[in-house]
Each structure stands twice: as structure tokens, then as C-alpha cells.
Amino acid sequence: MTQLDVLRVFCGPDGGRGNELGVVRDGAPVPQEASRRRIAGKLGFSETVFVDDPERGQIDIHTPSLRLPFAGHPCVGAAWLLDVPELVTPAGVVGARQDGEFSWIEALPEWAPERTLRQYASAAEVDALEVPPPGEWIYAWAWEEEAAGRIRARAFPGRDDGVREDEATGAAALLLTAELGRALNIRQGLGSQILTAPQPYGWVEVGGRVRLTHSGLPLPR
CATH class of the missing domain: 3.10.310.10 (Diaminopimelate Epimerase; Chain A, domain 1)
Structure with missing residues (x-):
């Protein structure tokens, strides 16, 4: 079975x-x-x-x-x-590779589905967001500590299939890493953690x- x-x-x-x-x-x-x-x-x-x-x-x-x-x-x-x-x-x-407690993949940004990366001025603004109506796929983010690459994020798929907010989204993190061109430590949703790192030739690791x-x-x- x-x-x-x-x-x-x-x-x-x-x-x-x-x-x-x-x-x-x-x-x-x-x-x-x-x-x-x-x-x-x-x-x-x-x-x-x-x-x-x-x-x-x-x-x-x-x-x-x-x-x-x-x-x-x-x-x-x-x-x-x-x-x-x-x-x-x-x-x-x-x-794919395993490194201690972390599981990592390496992919190209163009493989990721289209996302709207929307920056906010503070983590508090991201925390206060209401879930938008179905439509645009939005990755809302703000710097928590820019020098350290720490980010606060929430993800709203914009689909009408019952999934109103994604707790953790690697593809959106991949796109944000490619846009910013640096390694990131992302706190998403209610307490999930995503790590990323740019690699040669446009690849990005997500773990x-x-x-x-x-x-x-x-x-x-």
C-alpha cells in the first residue's frame, strides 16, 4: 500500500x-x-x-x-x-547535501516560481501584516539586522486553495538571496529558519x- x-x-x-x-x-x-x-x-x-x-x-x-x-x-x-x-x-x-543538523539544496533562481518580493521598513511592519486576498504571490520581508544578513519574512501565496500563508518558503528565499547577492538568515512565519548562500555561476544554496x-x-x- x-x-x-x-x-x-x-x-x-x-x-x-x-x-x-x-x-x-x-x-x-x-x-x-x-x-x-x-x-x-x-x-x-x-x-x-x-x-x-x-x-x-x-x-x-x-x-x-x-x-x-x-x-x-x-x-x-x-x-x-x-x-x-x-x-x-x-x-x-x-x-543536495547534509551538513550536521542542516539539509541543503542548490538550485538556480530562474527555476523558482514568480514571486513579488516586497520590502518593508521594519520587522514590526511585517509582523503586523494582514493576509491579503487571493491574487498576487507576495514575499514580505524586512531587515532585522542588515549587517548580519538577518531577515524577517512572511509569505502569502495568493491562492484560493486554503493555504493563506506559508510558514517557510525556500523558493522565495532563493529569489531574495539572488536579488540581494548575499547570504541570509531568514526568520519566517511563526518561528521557522531558512539559511541561504550565493554560489558561483548564479546558483544559490538553501538550507x-x-x-x-x-x-x-x-x-x-
């Missing part, structure tokens, strides 16, 4: 928070895109990963409403769970802590 693992990706320093991720380790029994989207919708996570080849690290990423060629926290979580040196996504081959919360759950019918 095809089963589901649930992870939390980009956990805070205390191991809490992080963005929940569903991983279907054997995607073969659910080959159709519509069926995968239906399962992702019933699970209600911001993204769900279907593993099509665990040895090659080939994955397929779905939100409750669409399929994504690449996404940050699903890749970080899947790389940690599968323990592979790379992931094969429709966008391209994502490098964070991953925790397994449930293993071997049945898929929703």
Missing part, C-alpha cells in the same frame, strides 16, 4: 515550527496528475511530493491546486528523507532543519 511520510522543513533552532510537507515515497500507484493534485488537496499542505524514483531522486511536486516544476521546502525535505546527492525535478537537477513527524500514514481516499 502506498503510504505517506510527513515532515517539518525549515524548523527553528529549538526544532519547532517549520513548514509541513507530505512525501509519498512510492508515487507509482498514483501516476495521474489529477489524482496527485486531489491527494495534495485533501492533505492540505502547501506542497506534497510524489517520489517517482527514489534511487535517482526523481520527484514530482504538487500544491492543492497546481503542479510545480521546482519548490524549495519540498526539495530540502525530500533530499533529507531520501538521503540522495541530487534530486531530479522538471526544472532541472537539484544538488534548514528537517524533522520527521509521521511515517507510514495511509493516503487519503
Whole structure:
């Protein structure tokens, strides 16, 4: 029987928070895109990963409403769970490595879905934001300590599928890193942490802590 693992990706320093991720380790029994989207919708996570080849690290990423060629926290979580040196996504081959308590991926900014990066004057302004209505995908951010690369951020997907705010979003962090051209330490959502670092030739590393919360759950019918 095809089963589901649930992870939390980009956990805070205390191991809490992080963005929940569903991983279907054997995607073969659910080959159709519509069926995968239906399962992702019933699970209600911001993204769900279907593993099509665990040895090659080939994955397929779905939100409750669409399929994504690449996404940050699903890749970080899947790389940690599968323990592979790379992931094969429709966008391209994502490098992966483990470094102590952190799981890292390396990707190109152009693989990330389009996001509006909206800077605010202070972390307090970001904290006070109301969730906007569906429409634009907004990554709201402000410097907490610019000299140290510390950022406060919140993410509003703008989708009408029940996910009003993302707790932690690696793709948006990747785009912000590429725009600012420096390593970042991002505090997002209610206490998640995302680390990033620019790499040669336009690549960007994105990393964070991953925790397994449930293993071997049945898929929703």
C-alpha cells in the first residue's frame, strides 16, 4: 500500500515550527496528475511530493491546486528523507547535501516560481501584516539586522486553495538571496529558519532543519 511520510522543513533552532510537507515515497500507484493534485488537496499542505524514483531522486511536486516544476521546502525535505546527492525535478537537477543538523539544496533562481518580493521598513511592519486576498504571490520581508544578513519574512501565496500563508518558503528565499547577492538568515512565519548562500555561476544554496513527524500514514481516499 502506498503510504505517506510527513515532515517539518525549515524548523527553528529549538526544532519547532517549520513548514509541513507530505512525501509519498512510492508515487507509482498514483501516476495521474489529477489524482496527485486531489491527494495534495485533501492533505492540505502547501506542497506534497510524489517520489517517482527514489534511487535517482526523481520527484514530482504538487500544491492543492497546481503542479510545480521546482519548490524549495519540498526539495530540502525530500533530499533529507531520501538521503540522495541530487534530486531530479522538471526544472532541472537539484544538488543536495547534509551538513550536521542542516539539509541543503542548490538550485538556480530562474527555476523558482514568480514571486513579488516586497520590502518593508521594519520587522514590526511585517509582523503586523494582514493576509491579503487571493491574487498576487507576495514575499514580505524586512531587515532585522542588515549587517548580519538577518531577515524577517512572511509569505502569502495568493491562492484560493486554503493555504493563506506559508510558514517557510525556500523558493522565495532563493529569489531574495539572488536579488540581494548575499547570504541570509531568514526568520519566517511563526518561528521557522531558512539559511541561504550565493554560489558561483548564479546558483544559490538553501538550507534548514528537517524533522520527521509521521511515517507510514495511509493516503487519503
